[in-house]
Structures are given as C-alpha cells and as structure tokens.
Amino acid sequence: MVKIENLSKSYENGQIHALKNINLNIERGELFGLIGPDGAGKTSLFRILTSLLIPDSGNALILNYNTIKDYKEIRKITGYMPGRFSLYQDLSVEENLEFFASVFGTTIKENYYLIEDIYKQIEPFKKRLAGKLSGGMKQKLALSCALIHKPEILILDEPTTGVDAVSRKEFWEMLLKLKKQNITILVSTPYMDEAILCDRIALIKNGEILTVETPQNIINQFDKKIYNVKSQSMYKLMKDLRGFEHTHSTFLFGQFVHFIPNKIDFNTEYLEKYLLDNNHSDIFIKEIMPSIEDCFMELDQAKSD
Amino acid sequence: MLNNRDIVINVKNLTKKFGDFIANDNLNFEVYKGEIFGFLGANGAGKTTAMKIICGLSLPTSGELTVAGYNIYKQQDKIKANIGYMSQKFSLYEDLTVFENIRFYAGIYGLSLKIILRRADDLIKKLGMENMRNTLVRSLPLGWRQKLAFSIAIIHKPQIVFLDEPTGGVDPITRRQFWDLIYDAANEGITVFVTTHYMDEAEYCDRVSIMVEGRIEALGSPQELKSQFDVQDMNSVFIKLARG
Numbered sequence: 001m002v003k004i005e006n007l008s009k010s011y012e013n014g015q016i017h018a019l020k021n022i023n024l025n026i027e028r029g030e031l032f033g034l035i036g037p038d039g040a041g042k043t044s045l046f047r048i049l050t051s052l053l054i055p056d057s058g059n060a061l062i063l064n065y066n067t068i069k070d071y072k073e074i075r076k077i078t079g080y081m082p083g084r085f086s087l088y089q090d091l092s093v094e095e096n097l098e099f100f101a102s103v104f105g106t107t108i109k110e111n112y113y114l115i116e117d118i119y120k121q122i123e124p125f126k127k128r129l130a131g132k133l134s135g136g137m138k139q140k141l142a143l144s145c146a147l148i149h150k151p152e153i154l155i156l157d158e159p160t161t162g163v164d165a166v167s168r169k170e171f172w173e174m175l176l177k178l179k180k181q182n183i184t185i186l187v188s189t190p191y192m193d194e195a196i197l198c199d200r201i202a203l204i205k206n207g208e209i210l211t212v213e214t215p216q217n218i219i220n221q222f223d224k225k226i227y228n229v230k231s232q233s234m235y236k237l238m239k240d241l242r243g244f245e246h247t248h249s250t251f252l253f254g255q256f257v258h259f260i261p262n263k264i265d266f267n268t269e270y271l272e273k274y275l276l277d278n279n280h281s282d283i284f285i286k287e288i289m290p291s292i293e294d295c296f297m298e299l300d301q302a303k304s305d
Numbered sequence: 306m307l308n309n310r311d312i313v314i315n316v317k318n319l320t321k322k323f324g325d326f327i328a329n330d331n332l333n334f335e336v337y338k339g340e341i342f343g344f345l346g347a348n349g350a351g352k353t354t355a356m357k358i359i360c361g362l363s364l365p366t367s368g369e370l371t372v373a374g375y376n377i378y379k380q381q382d383k384i385k386a387n388i389g390y391m392s393q394k395f396s397l398y399e400d401l402t403v404f405e406n407i408r409f410y411a412g413i414y415g416l417s418l419k420i421i422l423r424r425a426d427d428l429i430k431k432l433g434m435e436n437m438r439n440t441l442v443r444s445l446p447l448g449w450r451q452k453l454a455f456s457i458a459i460i461h462k463p464q465i466v467f468l469d470e471p472t473g474g475v476d477p478i479t480r481r482q483f484w485d486l487i488y489d490a491a492n493e494g495i496t497v498f499v500t501t502h503y504m505d506e507a508e509y510c511d512r513v514s515i516m517v518e519g520r521i522e523a524l525g526s527p528q529e530l531k532s533q534f535d536v537q538d539m540n541s542v543f544i545k546l547a548r549g
Contacts, residue, residue: 255538
C-alpha cells in the first residue's frame with residue numbers, strides 16, 4: 001500500500017536532518033503507528049506522503065503512485081488530518097463537511113455510512129461555527145472531513161496530542177471501527193500506550209527508525225530482565241538505584257520504579273540486601289513484562305551509546 | 306516528603322462564572338509546603354480557569370483564596386512575585402541564548418546581578434549545559450528547553466511553582482529526567498502544582514485532584530484514589546470519573 005525507499009529530508013540548508021534514509025512498507029488494511037517524540041520527523045514524513053513536501057532524495061509511493069509525479073492521484077486517495085486544527089473556523093460544522101465533500105467531487109450522502117458513527121456525535125451542533133467547538137468535537141469534525149471522500153488511506157498526525165485520557169480512548173475506539181471498513185490507517189503519536197493498539201509500529205527518533213515490528217514482537221525481543229520496585233521513599237529509591245553496581249537502567253514508571261539489571265542471571269536478593277543496607281523499608285520487587293515504553297527507552301539508549 | 310503541614314495554597318468556595326457558564330463550581334482544597342500536587346481533569350473541565358485565579362492573573366466571582374500567604378483580592382502582585390510558572394506553550398525566548406534567558410527572567414524577579422551570575426552558573430552546571438551557555442534557545446532540542454524552562458521558573462526560589470502540561474510531546478527518557486527536577490525542587494521545599502495528561506505522571510504526585518465539569522470530584526493520594534475507586538492505576542480512576 002505504502003512503499004518508502006531511502007527517503008531523506010533536511011531543512012535550513014542541510015543543517016537539520018528531519019529524515020535520514022527512511023525505508024518502510026505498509027500493507028493494505030493495516031493500522032500502522034508511527035511512535036516518537038516531538039522532532040522525530042513524523043510530520044515531515046506525513047507531509048511527504050500527502051504530496052505537500054518534496055523530499056531531498058528517495059521515493060514514496062502510495063498504491064504505486066509517486067508522491068511527486070502523481071500528486072493529483074495521491075491527493076484523491078489520501079485523507080489527511082494535520083496536527084494543527086486546519087478546518088475553516090468561520091464555517092459551520094455542516095458547511096465544513098459539505099465543502100470538503102464538494103472539493104473531492106462527492107456528497108455527504110454518498111459516503112455518509114463511513115462517517116456516521118463519528119459525525120452523529122457532533123451532528124446536534126451542525127450549525128455551530130467550527131471555531132467555537134470544544135477540542136474533542138473539533139477532532140471528530142476533522143476526522144469526518146478527512147474521511148468524506150472515502151480515501152484508501154487515512155493519515156493522522158498526532159490526533160490525540162493534548163487530548164485527555166478519556167477522549168484519547170474514544171478516538172482509538174473510532175479508529176478500530178474504521179479499520180474494519182478496510183481503510184488503511186497511518187497514525188502518529190507521542191503516547192507509547194497507544195502503540196499496543198496498532199497492528200505494527202515504527203519507533204522513530206531524530207529522523208531515524210529504531211525498529212518496525214508488531215507491538216508484541218517488540219516486547220518479545222526485549223532481551224533483559226525488568227522489575228517493578230517500590231519502597232517507602234520513591235525519591236530516595238531512584239537515587240539509590242542509580243548508585244547500585246548491578247543497575248543497567250532505572251526509570252520512574254507510575255507507582256513503581258522499573259529496574260533493569262546489567263546481567264540476565266540477576267538475583268533479586270542482591271537488590272533487596274542493597275536496599276535494606278540503605279535503610280529502605282516496605283521493599284517490593286517483582287519481575288514483570290516490559291511495556292512498549294520500556295522497549296523504546298532501551299532502543300533509544302542503545303542508539304545513543 | 307510531607308514533614309510539615311504548612312498550607313501554601315488555601316482555596317475556599319472558589320466559584321468563577323462567565324455569564325451563565327460556571328467554569329469553577331465551589332472548589333475547596335489546600336496544598337501543603339513541599340508537596341507535589343497534581344491538578345487533573347478532562348479538556349474543558351475548568352483547570353486553566355482555576356489555575357489563572359490561583360496565579361493571580363484573574364479574579365474569582367466569589368470565594369476566599371490565599372496563595373503563598375497572600376490574599377488573592379488585595380495582594381495579587383505579591384503572589385506573582387512568590388510563584389514560578391512554566392507551560393509547554395510558552396516558556397523561553399527563542400532568540401535569546403541560554404544565559405540571556407536566565408539573566409532576563411532573574412532580572413524580572415528583581416535578583417541582583419551578583420546573585421544572578423551565581424545562580425546562572427549553578428543552574429547551568431546542574432543541568433550539564435556548560436557547552437550550551439551561549440547557544441540560542443531556538444536551536445536547543447525540546448527536552449533541553451523544557452528542563453531549562455523549569456529551572457528558570459524556580460530561579461527566584463519561589464514558594465510554589467505552577468507547571469501547565471510541562472512534558473507534552475517529550476520523549477520518555479527526557480520526560481523522566483524532567484520529573485527528577487520536579488522531585489529535587491519539592492525536596493528543597495518548593496511546592497509543585499502540576500497539570501498533565503499522562504496518567505503515569507499522576508502516580509508521581511503526593512496528592513491529586515480530579516476536576517469534572519467545573520467541580521473537584523476526587524482528591525487524595527494516588528493510593529487513596531485507587532482504593533476508593535477499586536482500580537489498579539490512575540488511568541482507570543480518571544476514566545471512571547470522567548466517563549461517569
């Protein structure tokens with residue numbers, strides 16, 4: 001569906017390398033996640049794919065259409081929701097949707113079945129100006145507008161950034177429903193917990209892809225042990241764990257500290273004794289499965305070493 | 306961390322209306338010295354409105370508030386001098402260097418040049434930014450900018466620092482390094498008042514409040530709230546509350 005070959009893009013006369021020789025294939029019908037922090041190159045990649053930006057070198061193809069040569073076809077088959085809200089603030093909800101439908105030579109009626117679930121949630125406000133909508137409603141309208149011409153592929157640039165946990169959950173429920181309509185979805189996010197909902201993900205940082213895999217395989221490939229650790233003082237625990245001779249890395253993780261020892265045959269009794277010697281009480285140590293976030297941090301560290 | 310129970314923020318019956326719309330509906334809470342207080346809520350729940358009032362930037366419709374020992378109606382200027390503020394959206398001047406930003410903000414808070422120079426050195430050393438001292442903030446990676454912005458927000462050793470979604474979009478390692486700075490500040494007695502959409506960060510707070518439609522619907526330590534709602538993590542607490 002999408003074929004990206006040796007794609008590079010730089011800005012400011014080659015001083016900033018946004019994308020460094022990216023290679024990526026996305027299958028038809030996949031829900032594919034591009035996971036990485038701000039400045040990783042996610043938006044540059046999406047703008048190239050949607051024909052809005054020209055790469056320095058390399059090729060990007062969607063259904064064998066080249067994003068430079070065949071930009072007219074590319075724009076027909078892609079639905080794009082940019083990171084910044086970019087609908088017409090001074091048109092109403094309904095007018096925005098009608099406008100996007102007419103630009104693509106279709107009608108709301110023709111493809112209504114695709115957007116029905118999403119649009120009916122904002123339909124009571126269809127006479128309201130888009131600029132006056134709440135964040136969650138703007139997001140639903142933007143998604144409806146990106147879908148109204150029945151694109152082959154939906155490209156969503158950080159649709160859930162700055163959105164609260166409940167709205168994030170609802171948005172992903174909508175994406176999973178769209179996937180069932182056989183629309184290919186490419187979505188970027190800085191939230192690692194959303195990665196698990198994708199069929200496959202690419203972890204990206206500083207313009208480079210760290211890995212491309214199913215979320216489960218990324219977790220399976222984690223080759224170290226990892227423990228949840230807790231004691232009466234999390235602040236002291238963090239400081240002390242950093243000074244422990246068997247520490248590979250240690251990071252805060254919600255109510256626990258994730259501790260990764262520097263050898264695979266690590267015995268937790270060492271750790272318990274070390275913490276007791278350092279006056280910790282209520283010590284809790286338990287081996288766990290890594291999360292995608294653990295894997296990302298491990299790959300990120302390995303890259304910078 | 307909560308050895309003493311000095312109250313640094315005291316909010317009683319805070320209500321703020323915009324016409325018929327009630328943005329804050331009779332809020333009541335206290336925040337203690339050296340505490341990390343998480344101020345959570347869905348988009349549009351009324352967090353920003355309440356935060357602006359507590360920072361001395363807007364007045365409530367009714368209610369009694371003291372912040373850092375000062376009255377919200379009569380001593381807004383004193384409040385502003387005794388707090389620090391940082392948000393993801395606005396923090397530093399991009400066309401000034403690291404050192405110039407420090408000097409500018411410290412100057413605004415009325416520190417003498419002698420103290421400014423000393424604290425600038427300490428700050429740059431603590432962050433390990435010695436080789437970036439004369440770098441324009443524009444060319445710093447986002448993670449560095451945010452660590453610098455936080456350190457500058459407490460350069461005048463305020464009683465309270467307000468952080469409005471300070472870690473949005475930052476990579477997971479940098480996000481945790483940022484929380485190290487928060488813990489250090491709290492350990493030095495600075496009260497940290499923070500909003501976030503990351504629910505794992507809610508777990509790092511001593512206490513959190515959760516706003517729903519203008520009201521505080523839950524308030525307590527993460528452990529208390531998880532027991533109260535009978536769930537495993539703060540994300541589930543949040544979803545249970547906000548979804549009703």
